[in-house]
Amino acid sequence: MSTAKTRIMYIEDKSESLDGPARIGRVTFSKSGRSIQYAGRTFQSLDGSGFKANYFDVESGDHFWISGPRKDGMDRLYGGSTPVEIDPDVAQEYWRDIRGRD
Template structure:
């Protein structure tokens, strides 16, 4: 999934990583954090961290790699090592970089 911290700025720190969905599907876990949906009430964010209340944009990664809301941003998007090969091969249709 694409995970971007929107509490820092509109182009906050972002990464591609593997998330876990709760049994009910009401929350997402990643990196020791738990996120819940803002249920449409967020501005440029769709989830929040249940502990810190920070807002995030979490979505499936795009095939064209333009995951950021503001495409003109050149801020890097980190890719977790455990998903890098699958991301480049399956999502982006390229060999691993």
């Protein structure tokens, strides 16, 4: 019996602007690793064909930037001032293991 691989990731909505809503949350990878599940949504890789995005929502077609969170917290692809939400269920692990704070 195998367990699906999960990881804390940075997820930014690029469907309306370069500085879209963003959050840190736990995603689940498909067996092939080409799609990601998060918050009831499925994201498929754009395989390098995206413009300022690397995944799209299979239901809505909206484009997203999804990547591993950075230790320095500078996750936004093009900077920006909009705050990044952190899902409560990963907040402690994120601050401790990724950002190196207690």
